[in-house]
Structure formats: structure tokens, C-alpha cells
Amino acid sequence: MFNSLSDRLTATFKNLRGKGRLSEADIDATVREIRRALLDADVAVPVVREFTAAVRERALGAEVSGALNPAQQVVKIVNAELVEILGGQTRTLQLAKTPPTVIMLAGLQGAGKTTLAGKLALALKEQGHTPLLVAADLQRPNAVTQLAVVAERAGVPVFAPHPGNTSSADGETDTIIGDPVGVARDGVAEARSKQHDVVIVDTAGRLGVDRLLMQQAADIRAAITPDEVLFVIDAMIGQDAVTTAQAFLDGVDFTGVVLSKLDGDARGGAALSVAKITGRPIMFASTGEKLTDFEVFHPDRMASRILDMGDVLTLIEQA
Amino acid sequence: SPLGARLLSVLSRDTLTEDDWDEIEETLLLADLGTGPAEELLEALRTRVRVLGVREPAAVRELLREELLRVVDPTLDRSLALDRPVVDGVTKPAVMMVVGVNGTGKTTTVGKLARVLVAEHRSVVLGAADTFRAAAADQLETWGSRVGVPTVRSAKDGADPAAVAFDAVRRGVTDDVDVVLVDTAGRLQNKAGLMDELGKITRVVTREAPLGEVLLVLDATTGQNGMQQAKVFGEVAGVTGIVLTKLDGTAKGGIVVAVQRRLGVPVKLVGLGEGPDDLAPFVPEQFVDGILG
Numbered sequence: 001m002f003n004s005l006s007d008r009l010t011a012t013f014k015n016l017r018g019k020g021r022l023s024e025a026d027i028d029a030t031v032r033e034i035r036r037a038l039l040d041a042d043v044a045v046p047v048v049r050e051f052t053a054a055v056r057e058r059a060l061g062a063e064v065s066g067a068l069n070p071a072q073q074v075v076k077i078v079n080a081e082l083v084e085i086l087g088g089q090t091r092t093l094q095l096a097k098t099p100p101t102v103i104m105l106a107g108l109q110g111a112g113k114t115t116l117a118g119k120l121a122l123a124l125k126e127q128g129h130t131p132l133l134v135a136a137d138l139q140r141p142n143a144v145t146q147l148a149v150v151a152e153r154a155g156v157p158v159f160a161p162h163p164g165n166t167s168s169a170d171g172e173t174d175t176i177i178g179d180p181v182g183v184a185r186d187g188v189a190e191a192r193s194k195q196h197d198v199v200i201v202d203t204a205g206r207l208g209v210d211r212l213l214m215q216q217a218a219d220i221r222a223a224i225t226p227d228e229v230l231f232v233i234d235a236m237i238g239q240d241a242v243t244t245a246q247a248f249l250d251g252v253d254f255t256g257v258v259l260s261k262l263d264g265d266a267r268g269g270a271a272l273s274v275a276k277i278t279g280r281p282i283m284f285a286s287t288g289e290k291l292t293d294f295e296v297f298h299p300d301r302m303a304s305r306i307l308d309m310g311d312v313l314t315l316i317e318q319a
Numbered sequence: 320s321p322l323g324a325r326l327l328s329v330l331s332r333d334t335l336t337e338d339d340w341d342e343i344e345e346t347l348l349l350a351d352l353g354t355g356p357a358e359e360l361l362e363a364l365r366t367r368v369r370v371l372g373v374r375e376p377a378a379v380r381e382l383l384r385e386e387l388l389r390v391v392d393p394t395l396d397r398s399l400a401l402d403r404p405v406v407d408g409v410t411k412p413a414v415m416m417v418v419g420v421n422g423t424g425k426t427t428t429v430g431k432l433a434r435v436l437v438a439e440h441r442s443v444v445l446g447a448a449d450t451f452r453a454a455a456a457d458q459l460e461t462w463g464s465r466v467g468v469p470t471v472r473s474a475k476d477g478a479d480p481a482a483v484a485f486d487a488v489r490r491g492v493t494d495d496v497d498v499v500l501v502d503t504a505g506r507l508q509n510k511a512g513l514m515d516e517l518g519k520i521t522r523v524v525t526r527e528a529p530l531g532e533v534l535l536v537l538d539a540t541t542g543q544n545g546m547q548q549a550k551v552f553g554e555v556a557g558v559t560g561i562v563l564t565k566l567d568g569t570a571k572g573g574i575v576v577a578v579q580r581r582l583g584v585p586v587k588l589v590g591l592g593e594g595p596d597d598l599a600p601f602v603p604e605q606f607v608d609g610i611l612g
């Protein structure tokens with residue numbers, strides 16, 4: 001339906017071909033296209049505003065390069081800024097000096113936390129660790145069963161002292177079921193006594209505006225003092241990314257971000273929004289339903305994806 | 320809400336400048352309406368403001384509300400197809416299926432729907448045609464047992480989902496129930512194999528009874544990818560209605576405006592929480608007021 005940014009910029013490039021320097025009008029034209037592309041990629045409005053302003057400023061002050069025309073130069077700046085925000089400083093999991101390393105997962109309903117718990121466990125196991133999964137989502141129907149199945153598939157043990165919300169529980173879901181804080185705390189104790197060097201605590205999905213459940217997440221965090229709190233966010237999310245990320249930052253003060261469902265065709269502008277708003281690094285990408293569909297996050301690939309430009313550098317060369 | 324407050328402050332200025340128009344556009348963008356629909360709405364609003372010579376901010380706000388409401392279209396029939404079809408003299412159950420990408424709330428919606436139908440004294444059978452996701456059938460069964468309706472499921476993971484869906488509908492026919500609700504696995508629309516599987520489920524089910532409703536379950540937090548979801552699920556599964564879930568959060572779900580238009584089918588229901596009673600009819604006025612804050 002819409003032309004891709006590549007197409008639209010190529011058209012812009014044609015008009016600008018041969019110009020030797022960056023005029024304000026050139027920059028404005030290019031920045032307008034980029035604004036549109038970012039919005040179509042679901043980058044949050046306030047982030048787009050701030051981002052394009054920064055790009056504009058940098059472009060205005062940019063040294064004129066003989067090799068690149070003005071639009072190319074702007075795109076190069078955009079790409080560099082994007083990559084920088086997305087994680088000039090990607091990092092790996094912080095392991096505890098004295099094991100066990102405690103990892104807590106948090107996020108909206110259906111984001112992909114339980115699946116990620118299995119993926120992390122499998123990846124860590126393959127690196128020679130001995131992870132334990134802890135079923136602290138007692139809220140969603142059969143979340144405990146789901147984690148148990150995931151654990152079995154990953155070939156790691158699961159600590160699940162409470163069955164959670166099942167038909168046997170009398171559970172209406174609008175009240176809190178069981179004691180997830182206690183389960184999380186006991187899970188870490190269990191790992192310590194059974195000599196597991198990593199504990200991964202799965203928690204219930206919750207909304208940023210749900211005071212009760214957000215407090216519960218904060219209580220879990222306080223009870224287990226995790227080395228990492230990973231915020232799992234769906235790559236398909238739109239403008240709500242900012243509000244939600246901020247709510248989780250305030251609620252559980254996460255240490256890193258995992259972008260899930262990146263195997264889809266969403267452009268994933270939320271990655272930029274979350275990185276920019278929270279300053280927390282995006283550490284991993286979840287790329288499928290299988291436990292092996294899990295990788296380290298690549299900022300440069302993500303930048304091209306958000307801009308919908310294939311390889312940005314190739315485009316710059318061709319223009 | 321801050322959005323609403325901002326919009327109000329924009330609209331309460333005497334004359335609208337270009338910046339003001341930009342800010343109105345941003346309000347629409349912040350609700351996930353998308354750049355295309357937001358531009359269109361703005362154009363329509365500008366024209367009307369000009370033609371009518373409207374000056375008062377409250378009047379401009381009312382015009383914007385009218386324009387939004389017009390595209391959401393309050394005249395659409397949003398009722399569920401619950402009439403039992405008669406095929407070759409046999410009265411079949413009304414069959415409904417939920418489809419959508421991963422984690423949107425399909426299984427929960429089936430559970431809530433079952434609750435509503437049971438409360439209306441209809442007999443219901445659930446079909447657990449998600450044989451893939453860990454404990455998906457257990458999750459559905461938990462919902463079913465809570466409202467006292469049976470769940471047809473396969474004994475093992477990884478069974479053919481079309482076969483399970485077929486069994487559920489057949490059970491519905493044999494037991495002469497009013498409604499069969501079929502849950503399906505979440506799948507991303509760019510996975511051709513999984514979409515083929517969904518096509519197969521619909522074909523196989525249709526052999527036993529017509530599909531009265533295919534509900535596309537969209538998460539209100541979904542951004543512009545929602546259009547792609549609508550396009551592909553519409554083509555593969557013949558979507559007849561939309562369920563907009565998780566509207567109890569801060570997301571506005573504005574993508575359904577474009578989705579509804581693209582598919583030509585209405586949003587019928589909204590999800591407002593994780594509890595059994597958190598399902599409600601879609602009310603265009605409430606939805607629009609949610610966007611405007």
C-alpha cells in the first residue's frame with residue numbers, strides 16, 4: 001500500500017542528486033520521510049519527535065562529504081543514531097559473584113515470558129549451567145503447567161510448589177491467587193540448597209496500570225534481589241510501548257529488555273522507543289515458538305528493519 | 320488522561336495554527352490509528368472546520384469526535400451469529416472459531432464467551448485445536464470446567480489440530496448443542512505453513528458444519544502490524560468479526576479502525592480483563608471517547 005522508505009527516499013535522492021551541500025530544505029524533506037517511516041514502524045510519537053530533531057540538528061552541523069549527496073548523508077546520520085540508541089552497549093547476562101544468579105522475567109500479558117524462561121534455561125544449560133525454573137505465575141490459568149512442559153522440553157527442573165490457577169483452584173482471576181512472592185523466595189532458596197547456579201523466575205503478565213499486580217512484581221523483586229530483571233516486550237506493540245515500558249521501569253526497575261516475536265513481520269519500532277525511554281539495553285531477541293528460537297540482539301539489523309531499508313549502507317552506495 | 324487534556328488544550332485555543340493541527344494528528348497517532356487514517360481524518364476535519372466556519376474549540380472537538388465515529392461506523396451490525404444452521408434437514412450447532420497471532424487472548428476470549436453463552440442457557444462444547452502451545456488444551460479445559468462445559472481435546476501434544484476441531488464440531492452435532500467454540504493456536508501471519516494449517520482447519524470443520532463466526536482476536540497494544548494480521552487472516556480464514564482484547568490497559572486499539580475498514584467486518588467484542596466476566600460488546604462511542612481521552 002505505502003511505498004517503502006527506500007522507494008520514497010530514492011525518489012528524494014533523485015531530486016537531490018548532484019547537490020554539493022546540505023541545505024535546510026534538503027534536510028527537511030528527508031527528515032519528513034524518515035518521520036513517516038518511523039511512525040509506520042510504530043516508533044512512539046514522542047521518541048520520533050525527539051529523534052528527528054536530533055537528526056536534523058546533526059545533519060545541519062554535519063561536515064559536507066564529497067562522496068555522499070545530502071539525502072544520503074542524512075540517512076547515514078539516521079542509521080548511526082538508531083544503532084547508537086538501540087544499543088551501542090549491548091551486553092550479556094550479569095552473573096552473580098556467588099551463585100545462584102537470579103533472573104526475574106516481567107512484562108505484559110502474552111508477551112512471551114514463559115516461553116522465554118524455557119529458551120533462557122536451554123541456552124544456559126547448553127553453556128554448562130544448571131538452571132532451575134520457578135513457577136511464580138499463579139494467576140493465568142495453567143501457567144504452572146505450561147512452565148512445567150517448557151521445563152521438560154528444555155530438560156531442566158522446575159520448582160512449582162503451588163498448582164496456580166487451575167480448575168481445582170477455586171480461582172476467579174480478579175483476585176490474587178496463592179503467594180507468588182513466597183514461591184519466588186522459596187525457589188531461590190531451593191536453587192541454593194540444590195546447587196543450581198541460575199534461577200529463572202517466571203511471573204504473571206500484568207498491565208502497567210494494575211496497581212495490585214505491579215506491587216506484587218515489586219514485592220517479588222524485593223524478595224529475591226535478582227541480578228537481572230528482564231522486561232519482555234512484543235515486537236508488534238504500537239504506541240503503548242512507552243507507557244508500558246515506563247510503568248515497568250517504575251514498577252520493577254528492569255535491567256534489560258527482550259524483544260519477542262521478532263520472527264514476525266512487524267517492523268519493531270518499539271525497540272527504539274523502549275531503548276530511548278528507559279536507557280536499558282535490549283539484550284536478546286526471541287524469534288519463534290521453539291526453545292531454540294533465541295538470539296543475541298543485533299542493533300544494526302534492527303535499525304535497518306525499523307527503517308525498512310534492507311541494508312542501509314547498500315542503499316547509500318546505490319543512490 | 321494527559322492525552323485528552325492535551326487535545327483539549329489544543330482545541331481550546333482560539334484559532335488553530337499549523338502546529339495545533341499537528342498536535343491533533345499526534346493525538347490520533349498516539350492511539351495507533353496509523354499515519355494514513357490520521358491524515359485522512361485530519362483532512363476531513365479541516366474541510367468541515369473551514370466549510371462550517373467553526374471557531375469554538377468545543378465545536379471543533381465535537382466535529383473530530385463525529386469524524387472518528389463516522390469511520391468506526393455505529394451502524395454496523397455487531398451481533399454474533401448464534402443461529403443454528405440447518406443442513407440437509409439436520410440442525411447443526413453454531414460454530415465459532417477464534418484466530419490470531421500469538422498471545423492476543425484467543426483462549427481467554429473463548430472461556431469468557433462460553434461463560435456468556437452458558438448464562439444465556441445455551442449448551443456449549445469447546446474444541447482445543449491448539450495442540451502446539453505448551454498446556455494450551457489444559458488452559459482451555461480450565462476455562463471450560465469453570466463454567467461447566469466439556470472440552471474436546473487430543474490425548475497428546477502435537478496432534479492434528481484440524482482433526483481435533485472436527486471432533487469437537489462432530490461432538491457438538493451428536494450432542495445437539497447450541498454452540499461449538501473452537502480455539503486455535505496463535506500463529507504469525509507471515510508463517511506460510513501455519514497459515515496453511517489454519518486454512519485446513521476451516522475446511523475440515525466446514526465439512527461437518529458451517530463456520531458461523533471466525534473471530535480475529537487483536538490485542539489492543541498492537542501497532543501497525545495489525546493491518547498485516549488482518550489482511551492475511553482475512554484471506555486465509557474468512558474472518559467475520561474482530562475481538563479487541565486488553566482494552567483495560569493504557570493502549571487505545573486505534574489500529575482496529577483501519578482493520579475494520581480493510582476487512583469490511585466489524586469489531587464485535589472487547590476484552591477488558593483476565594476474569595470470566597471481562598468481555599463486553601464493542602461500543603463505538605466508548606471506543607472513540609477512549610481515543611480522545
Ligand SMILES: Nc1nc2c(ncn2[C@@H]2O[C@H](COP(=O)(O)OP(=O)(O)OP(=O)(O)O)[C@@H](O)[C@H]2O)c(=O)[nH]1
Nearest residue numbers: 109110111112113114115205261286287288421422
Ligand atoms: N512466533 C513467536 N511466538 C512466540 C515467541 N515467544 C512467545 N511466543 C508465543 O506467544 C504466546 C505467548 O507466550 P507466553 O510465553 O505464554 O507469554 P507470557 O508472557 O508468558 O504470557 P502470560 O503468562 O499469559 O502473560 C505463545 O503462543 C508462545 O508460543 C516468539 O518469539 N515468536
Ligand SMILES: Nc1nc2c(ncn2[C@@H]2O[C@H](COP(=O)(O)OP(=O)(O)OP(=O)(O)O)[C@@H](O)[C@H]2O)c(=O)[nH]1
Nearest residue numbers: 109110421422423424425426427505565590591592
Ligand atoms: N488484561 C487483560 N489480559 C488479557 C485479556 N485477554 C487475555 N488476557 C491475558 O493475556 C494472556 C494471553 O491470553 P491467552 O488467552 O492465553 O492468549 P492466546 O491468544 O490464546 O495465546 P496463544 O494461544 O499462546 O497464542 C493471558 O495472560 C490472559 O490472561 C484482556 O482482555 N485483558
Ligand SMILES: [Mg+2]
Nearest residue numbers: 113114137143
Ligand atoms: Mg506466562
Ligand SMILES: [Mg+2]
Nearest residue numbers: 425426449455
Ligand atoms: Mg491460546
